Amino acid sequence: MRAYRATFSAKFRALLQYRAAAAAGLATQAFFGLLRIMIFTAFYASASGPQPMTLPDVVTYVWLSQGLLMLLPWRPDADVEQLIRNGNVAYELLRPVDLYGLWFSRALAVRTAPVLLRCVPMFVIAALWFDMGAPASVASGLAFTVSLIATAALAAALTTLLSISILVTISGRGVHVLTISVVNLFSGVIVPLPLLPDWIQPLVAFLPFRGLLDTPFRLYLGHLPPSAIWVAVGHQVLWTAMLVLAGRMILSRALRRIVVQGG
Amino acid sequence: METLRLYLRYIGASARSQLQYPASVIMYALGHLLVTGVEFFGLWALIDRFGAIRGFGLAEVSLLYGMANVSFAVAETAGRGFKDFGVMVKSGDFDRLLLRPRGTAFQVAAQQIQLVRIGRLIQGLAVLAYAFTALDLWSTPLEFGLAAMAMVGGACTFLGLFVLQATLAFWTVESLEVFAMLTYGGVETSQYPLTIYSAGFRRFFTYVVPLAFLNYVPGLVIMGRPERFGPDWLAWASPLVGVAFLFVCLKIWRLGERHYRSTGS
Numbered sequence A: 001m002r003a004y005r006a007t008f009s010a011k012f013r014a015l016l017q018y019r020a021a022a023a024a025g026l027a028t029q030a031f032f033g034l035l036r037i038m039i040f041t042a043f044y045a046s047a048s049g050p051q052p053m054t055l056p057d058v059v060t061y062v063w064l065s066q067g068l069l070m071l072l073p074w075r076p077d078a079d080v081e082q083l084i085r086n087g088n089v090a091y092e093l094l095r096p097v098d099l100y101g102l103w104f105s106r107a108l109a110v111r112t113a114p115v116l117l118r119c120v121p122m123f124v125i126a127a128l129w130f131d132m133g134a135p136a137s138v139a140s141g142l143a144f145t146v147s148l149i150a151t152a153a154l155a156a157a158l159t160t161l162l163s164i165s166i167l168v169t170i171s172g173r174g175v176h177v178l179t180i181s182v183v184n185l186f187s188g189v190i191v192p193l194p195l196l197p198d199w200i201q202p203l204v205a206f207l208p209f210r211g212l213l214d215t216p217f218r219l220y221l222g223h224l225p226p227s228a229i230w231v232a233v234g235h236q237v238l239w240t241a242m243l244v245l246a247g248r249m250i251l252s253r254a255l256r257r258i259v260v261q262g263g
Numbered sequence B: 001m002e003t004l005r006l007y008l009r010y011i012g013a014s015a016r017s018q019l020q021y022p023a024s025v026i027m028y029a030l031g032h033l034l035v036t037g038v039e040f041f042g043l044w045a046l047i048d049r050f051g052a053i054r055g056f057g058l059a060e061v062s063l064l065y066g067m068a069n070v071s072f073a074v075a076e077t078a079g080r081g082f083k084d085f086g087v088m089v090k091s092g093d094f095d096r097l098l099l100r101p102r103g104t105a106f107q108v109a110a111q112q113i114q115l116v117r118i119g120r121l122i123q124g125l126a127v128l129a130y131a132f133t134a135l136d137l138w139s140t141p142l143e144f145g146l147a148a149m150a151m152v153g154g155a156c157t158f159l160g161l162f163v164l165q166a167t168l169a170f171w172t173v174e175s176l177e178v179f180a181m182l183t184y185g186g187v188e189t190s191q192y193p194l195t196i197y198s199a200g201f202r203r204f205f206t207y208v209v210p211l212a213f214l215n216y217v218p219g220l221v222i223m224g225r226p227e228r229f230g231p232d233w234l235a236w237a238s239p240l241v242g243v244a245f246l247f248v249c250l251k252i253w254r255l256g257e258r259h260y261r262s263t264g265s
Helices: A002-015 A019-045 A055-067 A078-086 A089-094 A099-129 A138-169 A173-187 A198-206 A208-212 A214-221 A226-256 B002-018 B022-050 B058-078 B085-091 B094-099 B104-111 B115-134 B141-172 B177-189 B199-208 B216-223 B232-258
Strands: none
Touching: A002 A099, A019 A055, A019 A099, A019 B022, A019 B177, A055 A099, A055 A214, A078 A089, A078 A099, A078 A138, A089 A099, A099 A138, A099 A226, A138 A173, A138 A208, A138 A214, A138 A226, A173 A208, A173 B022, A208 A214, A208 A226, A214 A226, B002 B104, B002 B115, B022 B058, B022 B115, B058 B115, B058 B141, B058 B177, B058 B216, B085 B141, B094 B104, B104 B232, B141 B177, B141 B216, B141 B232, B177 B199, B216 B232
8 A cells, every 4th residue: 555655655656746747737627617607608598498507507617617628537657658669667566566457556647636736726726717707615615625535546447447458458548539529528527417409418427527627516506405425426436436447357368469579 | 933843742752652551541530531520429329309400400419510521621631730730849840941941830731631531521522522422502593602601711710720830739749639629629619500509609619710610601691591690791701711810820839939949859
C-alpha cells in the first residue's frame, strides 16, 4: 500500500506544478462554458412545455462539468503509453509491486491533480459572476463530495484499462477514439443526460459513464435526494470494481505472452 | 502556376507518406467521424426536445452546422503545418525554410496535410446534404453556388486563424493553447444562428473574426429567411470577407517573420 501511495503522491505533486497550463485551460474552459450556456438559454427560450431540468440547473450543470472536465478518461496515462511504445515497460515488470496497482495509482494522480488546480478557481468565478448555483442543501453537497470520490476511482479504473489496451493492441488508437465519443455522449458533457431522448435513457442509466459526471451533479442539484446516495454511489462503485477486475484479468493474460520490442 | 505545381508535389508527398499506413488513416478518420457524429447527435437531441432554436429548425441549423464543419475540416486539412508551427520554431527547423527560394507561409502550408480530418469533412457534407434536401436547395444554382463559395471563404477564415496562431509562435516560441477558443470555439459558435449570442460575442465574431460571413450572413439569403444582416449584396459578397481576412493574417505573418530570431537549437 505504501508503494502505491508514494507513486500517487509523487505524480500528483509533479502535476501540480503545471500552473500556467492550468490558467490557460481555465480561460478556455470558461469561454466554452459561456458559449454553451448561451446556446442552452436560447433553446429554453423556444421551449413550449415543461422540461426535465430547469434552465438554472442546466447552467450549474454546465459549470460543474467545465470545472471537472479533466476528470474524464479521454486518453490513457501518457507516461505508461510511452513506456509501452519504447519498450521500457520491461523495467516496470521488474519492480517488486503489482503492476496494476502501480498504474492505477498513477492514473488516479493524472485524473485528479489537473482538476484540483482548475476546479476551485472555476467554481469561484462561475459562482460570483456566471450564475452557478449552490448545492441544493448541505446534505446534497456532502453527497456530491462522496460521489465525486467514487468518480475519481471510476475515472482512474477506465484510464488504467485504456493503458492496458495499448499493451494488447500495440496501437490502441482505435480504442481511444471510440472511448472519446462514448465518454462524451454518455457522461453528460455534450448535453446534460436528462435532456437526451427518452428511448436512450435505459442505456444511459446502465452504462458506467454517467458515474463520471452526471451522478455527482444530480446529487449536487438535488435531483437525486441525499438519501439516494447508496444507489447512486453503489452504481459507481460496482462499475469501478468490475472495471478493475476486467483490467487485472486482461493485464495478467497480456503479461503471460508479452514480447518487449527493442529497448 | 509553377507555385501551384510545387504545392501539389509537396502535399502529394505528404499524402503518400500517410497512406503508407492505410489502416491507421482509415481508423483515425472513422474516429473523427464518430466524435463529430456524437456532437451532432447532441445537437439533434436538443432540437428534437425543444423544437427549434430562435425559429431555426433542424434543417436550418443543419445548413449552418454543415457549412461551418466543412469549412473547418478543409482548413484543418490544409493548415496542419501552421498548427504544429510552435514545434518548428522551438527546434530551429524554421531556419531551413528561410534559405529556400519560396515564401515561408507557402512552405509551412505545403509541408503537411492532415488526411484524417476527412472524417469531419464527410460528416459535415452528410449533414449539409440533408439540409439541402430538407430545404429543397439542389435545384437553385445561384444559392447552391453561394453556399459553396461561402465555404471557401469560411475555410480561408479558419486558415487565417491558424496562421495567426502560428505567427504568435515567433514571439512566444510555443503555440498558444488559448487559441483553441477562436478555432474550436469558432466552429462551435458558428453552428448556431448568431442571434442567440450576447452582443459582445456577436460583434466579435462579425467584425474581429468574421465567422458570421461563413454561414450566417449568406445562410439567411440562401434559406430565404425573413431576418436580414445588412443589404443583400453583402450576403453575396460574403465569401470575399474570408479571403480578405486570410490576406490580412498573411500580412501579419510577414511582420512576425521579420521579428523571428532562431532559438539556435
